[in-house]
Amino acid sequence: MSKTTISNSVIRRLPRYYRFLGDLEANGYVRISSRELAEKMGLTASQIRQDFNCFGEFGQQGYGYNVTELRGEIGKILGLDKCTPMILLGAGNLGRALAAHIDFDNRGFKLIGIFDVDPELVGRRVGELEVMSSSSIESFCHENHPIAAILCIPKDDAAKETERLINCGIKAFWNFTHYDLRLSYRGVLVENVHLGDSLTTLSYGLNTMDKK
Amino acid sequence: MSKTTISNSVIRRLPRYYRFLGDLEANGYVRISSRELAEKMGLTASQIRQDFNCFGEFGQQGYGYNVTELRGEIGKILGLDKCTPMILLGAGNLGRALAAHIDFDNRGFKLIGIFDVDPELVGRRVGELEVMSSSSIESFCHENHPIAAILCIPKDDAAKETERLINCGIKAFWNFTHYDLRLSYRGVLVENVHLGDSLTTLSYGLNTMDKK
Numbered sequence: 001m002s003k004t005t006i007s008n009s010v011i012r013r014l015p016r017y018y019r020f021l022g023d024l025e026a027n028g029y030v031r032i033s034s035r036e037l038a039e040k041m042g043l044t045a046s047q048i049r050q051d052f053n054c055f056g057e058f059g060q061q062g063y064g065y066n067v068t069e070l071r072g073e074i075g076k077i078l079g080l081d082k083c084t085p086m087i088l089l090g091a092g093n094l095g096r097a098l099a100a101h102i103d104f105d106n107r108g109f110k111l112i113g114i115f116d117v118d119p120e121l122v123g124r125r126v127g128e129l130e131v132m133s134s135s136s137i138e139s140f141c142h143e144n145h146p147i148a149a150i151l152c153i154p155k156d157d158a159a160k161e162t163e164r165l166i167n168c169g170i171k172a173f174w175n176f177t178h179y180d181l182r183l184s185y186r187g188v189l190v191e192n193v194h195l196g197d198s199l200t201t202l203s204y205g206l207n208t209m210d211k212k
Numbered sequence: 213m214s215k216t217t218i219s220n221s222v223i224r225r226l227p228r229y230y231r232f233l234g235d236l237e238a239n240g241y242v243r244i245s246s247r248e249l250a251e252k253m254g255l256t257a258s259q260i261r262q263d264f265n266c267f268g269e270f271g272q273q274g275y276g277y278n279v280t281e282l283r284g285e286i287g288k289i290l291g292l293d294k295c296t297p298m299i300l301l302g303a304g305n306l307g308r309a310l311a312a313h314i315d316f317d318n319r320g321f322k323l324i325g326i327f328d329v330d331p332e333l334v335g336r337r338v339g340e341l342e343v344m345s346s347s348s349i350e351s352f353c354h355e356n357h358p359i360a361a362i363l364c365i366p367k368d369d370a371a372k373e374t375e376r377l378i379n380c381g382i383k384a385f386w387n388f389t390h391y392d393l394r395l396s397y398r399g400v401l402v403e404n405v406h407l408g409d410s411l412t413t414l415s416y417g418l419n420t421m422d423k424k
Contacts, residue, residue: 011413011416012409012413014412014413014416015406015408015409015412015413015416016406016409018412019390019408019409040395041392041395042392042394042395077416077419078412078415078416078419079415079416079418079419079420080412080415082415082418082419084415084418092313093308093309093312093313094309094310094313096305096309097305097306097308097309097310098306098309098407100305101304101305101306101407102407102408102411103408104411107408107411107412107415108411108412108415108418108419109411109415147418148414148418171418171421172414172417172418172421174410174411174414178231180253180254182254183252183253183254189414189417189418189421191410191411191413191414191417193405193407193410194227194228195310195313195314195405196227196231196314196315196319197224197227197228197231198386198403198405199314199316199319199320199321199386199403200226200227200230200290200292200319200320201223201224201226201227201403202360202384202386202401202403203290203291203292203294203296203319203320203321204223204226204227204289204290204291205384205401205403206291206294206296206320206359206360206383206384206401207289207290207291207294207320208291209383209384209401
């Protein structure tokens with residue numbers, strides 16, 4: 001099973017399949033056909049079959065999919081059975097909200113440390129963690145070996161802090177800054193969330209709608 | 213200039229162009245060639261020219277683009293000269309963080325109301341606004357005519373609240389819930405931000421990286 005040929009759009013659909021299957025499971029579904037799943041998700045049955053075929057054989061022709069098994073398989077592909085240690089840089093409004101809001105455990109991660117430069121935030125409790133001073137990142141990483149980091153820091157600090165984190169062994173970034181990590185570090189794994197761009201896209205949609 | 217033929221991926225790139233041009237402007241750039249802009253953004257010059265051609269003629273052959281003019285044109289296409297009234301449903305951690313963190317004014321919107329069902333949150337100040345009870349949404353909308361809404365509410369409440377908002381005249385949703393609005397309301401404008409799916413995608417990347 002070669003993973004190198006799987007398109008980005010298929011990968012982007014996997015978390016959504018996983019979510020939908022979780023809802024179906026919670027609602028007592030045991031089996032589902034690709035046609036029924038397609039209807040519920042607003043996709044076509046052939047797209048679903050094609051997507052799943054990228055990862056091997058999940059269903060049995062004519063019998064549909066076992067919901068729990070399929071969800072488990074997709075979860076494994078997504079690495080949700082893992083528990084990758086992750087740190088958060090930036091305990092401002094957004095950082096604190098993510099720490100409190102996101103269900104890291106069910107997404108393949110464990111949040112083990114939160115850091116900020118602001119002395120007023122250091123020592124503050126966020127969920128089960130206490131915000132630490134950014135100056136202790138190196139010693140913390142040396143002891144605890146986090147692999148992933150969330151960046152919720154100002155754009156101007158992002159270049160310097162990213163380099164520091166990469167030197168500390170961080171391999172994956174969940175990037176909420178507008179700093180374009182990928183342009184500087186092509187080998188590093190980056191998932192960008194540009195909230196501002198997302199809102200701007202909504203503005204574009206409204207603007208276009210007005211002119212129709 | 214027909215807008216109907218513009219692909220989604222071009223539209224998705226527009227906010228990024230707008231951001232980069234803002235940085236260039238701040239750094240004193242007056243003109244830039246498509247080649248130079250392409251290098252800075254990790255794109256190709258021909259892609260940039262093709263993208264801009266979707267919206268008409270911006271540059272003059274051989275002279276590059278005037279940075280301020282181009283940024284202004286893209287801003288107008290994105291509707292950033294507008295100030296669409298927007299409300300927020302859900303003043304939990306994430307909702308409050310968005311209200312405090314997002315620069316609505318420069319994204320084409322103005323946040324004019326925040327609502328929550330939780331009596332403990334009602335009356336609490338978030339930035340310049342005070343959280344109002346969800347029961348007053350109808351009267352507020354009747355008076356203030358918001359066009360857009362941010363959904364930061366639990367998934368189970370989303371279907372009911374969405375219908376309510378649509379009845380109140382809301383035409384565009386910035387949706388942070390996992391409720392699939394588009395499946396029920398095909399005519400409504402929706403921009404989804406699935407933070408959990410985004411983190412899951414990062415998990416997939418790490419999981420695939422491990423196996424290489």
